[in-house]
Amino acid sequence: MNTWEDELRSELHRRHAASLYRRRALRTAGTVAEPIVGTAPTINFCSNDYLGLSTHPAVVDALKAGVDHYGVGAGASHLVTGYCEAHARLEQEVAAFAGRERALVFASGYLANLGAVTALVGRNDLVVADRLNHASLNDAALLSRARLRRYAHADATAAECCLAGGPGRRKLVLTDGVFSMDGDIAPLKGLAQVCSRHAAVLVVDDAHGIGVLGTGGRGTLEALGLSPAEVPVLIGTFGKAFGACGAFVAGSEALIESLIQAARTYIYTTAPPPALAEAVRAALQVICHEPWRRERLSTNISRFREGARARDLPLGTSPTPIQPLMLGTPERALAVSASLADRGFMVSAIRPPTVPQGTARLRITLSAAHSASQIDQLLDALEELL
Numbered sequence: 162m163n164t165w166e167d168e169l170r171s172e173l174h175r176r177h178a179a180s181l182y183r184r185r186a187l188r189t190a191g192t193v194a195e196p197i198v199g200t201a202p203t204i205n206f207c208s209n210d211y212l213g214l215s216t217h218p219a220v221v222d223a224l225k226a227g228v229d230h231y232g233v234g235a236g237a238s239h240l241v242t243g244y245c246e247a248h249a250r251l252e253q254e255v256a257a258f259a260g261r262e263r264a265l266v267f268a269s270g271y272l273a274n275l276g277a278v279t280a281l282v283g284r285n286d287l288v289v290a291d292r293l294n295h296a297s298l299n300d301a302a303l304l305s306r307a308r309l310r311r312y313a314h315a316d317a318t319a320a321e322c323c324l325a326g327g328p329g330r331r332k333l334v335l336t337d338g339v340f341s342m343d344g345d346i347a348p349l350k351g352l353a354q355v356c357s358r359h360a361a362v363l364v365v366d367d368a369h370g371i372g373v374l375g376t377g378g379r380g381t382l383e384a385l386g387l388s389p390a391e392v393p394v395l396i397g398t399f400g401k402a403f404g405a406c407g408a409f410v411a412g413s414e415a416l417i418e419s420l421i422q423a424a425r426t427y428i429y430t431t432a433p434p435p436a437l438a439e440a441v442r443a444a445l446q447v448i449c450h451e452p453w454r455r456e457r458l459s460t461n462i463s464r465f466r467e468g469a470r471a472r473d474l475p476l477g478t479s480p481t482p483i484q485p486l487m488l489g490t491p492e493r494a495l496a497v498s499a500s501l502a503d504r505g506f507m508v509s510a511i512r513p514p515t516v517p518q519g520t521a522r523l524r525i526t527l528s529a530a531h532s533a534s535q536i537d538q539l540l541d542a543l544e545e546l547l
């Protein structure tokens with residue numbers, strides 16, 4: 162008789178045989194940009210630390226000072242006794258940065274998406290979502306029990322079809338700002354117009370845009386010129402360009418007060434460490450006051466794209482730090498990723514179900530922390546392997 166663990170083992174075996182088994186590369190020392198994996202120094206081309214802030218001295222010092230001041234844990238959820246001055250200041254500073262009345266800090270982007278969507282819609286509502294949205298937005302929609310309709314990627318007209326005549330007391334349109342696996346940018350102007358025609362609320366998860374896009378680092382909305390009225394709910398993470406951990410939802414007073422009452426992933430979880438909020442506040446200052454990091458990142462993106470084009474690599478059209486190289490099968494993506502690892506480069510192979518069948522890829526991400534020569538070395542290695 163098969164036990165449940167036999168079933169797990171045969172499922173694992175199937176994954177393995179299909180080149181879909183997931184493994185973690187163990188970092189034994191070093192920083193995000195230059196981790197030691199096993200005993201070998203490597204160059205990381207798959208982190209989301211776009212501005213190099215995870216090792217920025219001001220951010221590191223703020224975390225240490227925060228620990229001295231507050232201790233390690235928050236001790237309880239925000240609504241019990243976990244809410245500290247550091248969280249309150251961070252909320253105010255993020256709200257000002259995003260040009261919103263209020264902001265609310267969550268423990269992660271995944272939790273922010275789950276909490277915001279489930280607080281805003283329920284059984285009798287409609288959620289319309291881009292097909293290539295991040296898993297956390299999809300999970301949020303499912304958990305909300307609202308009716309879910311998914312539209313063709315980055316297609317505002319298709320989104321409108323989903324809204325037109327759709328059921329629902331309240332209608333939300335959910336999209337990534339920058340798509341996490343393709344690096345392209347959502348058609349926010351078009352989506353905002355569609356939302357206004359159908360009295361729908363546009364929710365943008367700008368995990369990869371915040372800190373990176375726009376001259377002030379305010380993200381995809383700044384880059385495309387969208388107002389708070391067009392995007393009433395803005396979500397961002399502190400785990401990417403901020404180099405830390407945590408996330409925020411920004412919007413009106415009514416939105417944020419409602420989330421405090423009803424967002425279950427805000428209410429029923431321990432508040433993030435206040436020292437971490439101090440580190441994020443310091444990272445926000447760097448984002449505002451060291452624009453050269455975005456300029457350097459942009460130079461690195463151009464250098465990579467021009468080099469890839471010159472070497473005839475299977476480059477897409479992404480203008481952001483996320484640069485996928487399409488390889489098709491999971492076998493091929495894994496093999497190239499492993500050969501790159503042998504040469505000292507960390508580049509993750511992204512396979513289904515994270516991306517659609519037939520679109521396994523290398524997801525290369527660039528950072529302001531990369532040097533021109535590191536980028537050239539990666540390009541040379543890719544040319545040799547592909």
Ligand SMILES: *Cc1c(COP(=O)(O)O)cnc(C)c1O
Nearest residue numbers: 269270271295337341368398400
């Ligand atoms: C990474 C990511 C998240 C999750 O954010 P975390 O803070 O890592 O939980 C949510 N949405 C998108 C689009 C992301 O890329």
